[in-house]
Amino acid sequence: MVIDLKRCVGCNSCTVACRAENGTPPGILYHRVEKYEAGKYPAARMQFRPIPCMHCQEPACLDVCPTGATYKRDDGIVLVDHNKCMGCKYCVLACPYEARHALRRIDNYYGMAARTPYEMLKQRDLDKGTAVKCDFCVERLQKGRLPACVETCPSQARYFGDLDDPTSEVSELIAVSRGTVLREELGTKPSVYYING
Amino acid sequence: MNRTQGQKEWGWLIVLYVFLAGLGGGAFLFSFLLIYLGKYIAVARIGAFVGPLVVLIGSGMLLFDLGSATRAYRLFTTPATLLSSWMIRGAWLLTAFIVLGLAYALPSFSVFSWIPWDQGSGFGLGLGMAAALLAIVVAVYPGLLIGVVKSIPLWNTSALPPLFFLSGMDTGLAALVLMSLLFPSVVEADGLHLLGAIDAGLIVLLLIALAAYVEIVRQTGVTAAASIHLLATPLFIGGVIISGLLLPLAIFICGIYVSDATSIRVLDGIASMLILCGGLLLRLSVIKSGVRIVVR
Numbered sequence: 001m002v003i004d005l006k007r008c009v010g011c012n013s014c015t016v017a018c019r020a021e022n023g024t025p026p027g028i029l030y031h032r033v034e035k036y037e038a039g040k041y042p043a044a045r046m047q048f049r050p051i052p053c054m055h056c057q058e059p060a061c062l063d064v065c066p067t068g069a070t071y072k073r074d075d076g077i078v079l080v081d082h083n084k085c086m087g088c089k090y091c092v093l094a095c096p097y098e099a100r101h102a103l104r105r106i107d108n109y110y111g112m113a114a115r116t117p118y119e120m121l122k123q124r125d126l127d128k129g130t131a132v133k134c135d136f137c138v139e140r141l142q143k144g145r146l147p148a149c150v151e152t153c154p155s156q157a158r159y160f161g162d163l164d165d166p167t168s169e170v171s172e173l174i175a176v177s178r179g180t181v182l183r184e185e186l187g188t189k190p191s192v193y194y195i196n197g
Numbered sequence: 198m199n200r201t202q203g204q205k206e207w208g209w210l211i212v213l214y215v216f217l218a219g220l221g222g223g224a225f226l227f228s229f230l231l232i233y234l235g236k237y238i239a240v241a242r243i244g245a246f247v248g249p250l251v252v253l254i255g256s257g258m259l260l261f262d263l264g265s266a267t268r269a270y271r272l273f274t275t276p277a278t279l280l281s282s283w284m285i286r287g288a289w290l291l292t293a294f295i296v297l298g299l300a301y302a303l304p305s306f307s308v309f310s311w312i313p314w315d316q317g318s319g320f321g322l323g324l325g326m327a328a329a330l331l332a333i334v335v336a337v338y339p340g341l342l343i344g345v346v347k348s349i350p351l352w353n354t355s356a357l358p359p360l361f362f363l364s365g366m367d368t369g370l371a372a373l374v375l376m377s378l379l380f381p382s383v384v385e386a387d388g389l390h391l392l393g394a395i396d397a398g399l400i401v402l403l404l405i406a407l408a409a410y411v412e413i414v415r416q417t418g419v420t421a422a423a424s425i426h427l428l429a430t431p432l433f434i435g436g437v438i439i440s441g442l443l444l445p446l447a448i449f450i451c452g453i454y455v456s457d458a459t460s461i462r463v464l465d466g467i468a469s470m471l472i473l474c475g476g477l478l479l480r481l482s483v484i485k486s487g488v489r490i491v492v493r
Contacts, residue, residue: 034493049493066285067271068278087264089206090284096348097492129264182492186347
């Protein structure tokens with residue numbers, strides 16, 4: 001995935017689309033947008049950085065997982081098998097990008113009312129006590145669609161494709177615009193690249 | 198997000214897990230050495246049993262902390278993850294230590310006289326030596342478990358495993374001293390002086406290791422400095438450094454000049470309790486003050 005920070009306006013549509021797509025309960029966000037000040041006065045400006053799971057090639061979460069619940073598919077997507085996770089929270093701590101969460105409980109958004117049928121449908125695969133994270137919307141990918149955050153971005157700041165294919169749009173974008181990754185020094189080799197403004 | 202907060206994922210249960218692993222490893226190691234040297238055997242036999250037992254209780258704390266404890270059996274069915282994860286390595290190490298340690302300790306009790314070996318036999322001694330080596334690893338392991346977490350600079354330093362190891366030895370010996378108070382006829386004033394002197398030496402080493410750890414982390418970067426800022430609470434300075442290290446050290450040094458056995462017992466008892474509290478608070482402070490690196 002490539003995120004063009006020059007185009008990002010910090011609207012959090014990606015965060016909301018992610019929440020709607022995955023039905024994440026209160027307190028759990030698979031995606032967030034960090035807002036911070038960049039530069040020095042008088043040239044200071046607000047900067048936004050959307051942060052999904054980086055689907056690292058060398059994932060810190062995969063290294064520490066003691067039960068084999070975290071695994072990396074051949075296409076590079078890092079997933080959690082909820083039937084194998086024992087909820088030790090080691091991966092939640094190990095991920096430098098804070099992309100993982102311990103699902104302690106599943107609340108609903110509407111106080112005393114029960115979960116909505118939509119939430120129940122979306123949350124059918126969630127298992128209390130396990131680690132949860134962004135899965136690049138694998139169900140949508142199987143149907144030939146893009147991840148919800150990419151599809152919804154109103155400023156079209158996000159690109160999704162195959163980084164292993166040097167002729168793909170994302171590979172060319174990274175080459176041409178000198179895409180960078182977050183915290184390269186940690187050696188995690190993220191699959192999410194940023195084009196800096 | 199408030200970046201001056203410590204992590205919230207691991208709490209008291211993990212604190213107890215790492216504290217009891219160090220304490221149990223230390224208690225067993227010193228007990229084995231005393232049995233091997235033929236000193237204070239009545240106390241050391243109990244210490245050799247209490248060590249693995251305490252580690253077993255600590256492992257129970259880890260289980261209580263799991264979000265889905267029914268799947269904990271997977272720790273023993275997925276050996277492939279041994280190549281990368283310190284949590285599963287710890288599970289195997291602790292299990293091996295508990296099994297070997299108990300196999301060594303139990304035959305010395307009359308209830309278990311049916312066990313076909315004893316501590317003095319070659320097989321028993323082999324068990325004890327293997328368990329003693331594992332005890333060292335068990336005491337180092339908590340420092341590695343949290344030391345490999347790259348996202349938290351307070352933990353991710355090679356200065357942490359020696360610190361936790363020394364603290365484990367220190368608390369283990371303190372537990373042994375407390376046990377020896379139950380056997381006034383076995384460990385007399387001389388024995389308490391000796392154990393106190395060893396413990397005082399350990400405290401000095403621990404003070405050096407702690408100072409080095411704090412200084413190294415403080416110089417590591419802004420996130421690490423924020424952790425140190427969180428660490429500098431009255432709980433850490435008063436509970437760990439003053440009452441957990443300096444006060445027991447002073448008591449042990451004063452104890453040298455006391456020859457009355459009862460007075461020494463009272464002094465050593467107080468010092469040992471303080472050491473145990475200090476060791477627990479050290480783990481609590483380090484785990485609770487772990488600030489994550491800023492990513493943006």
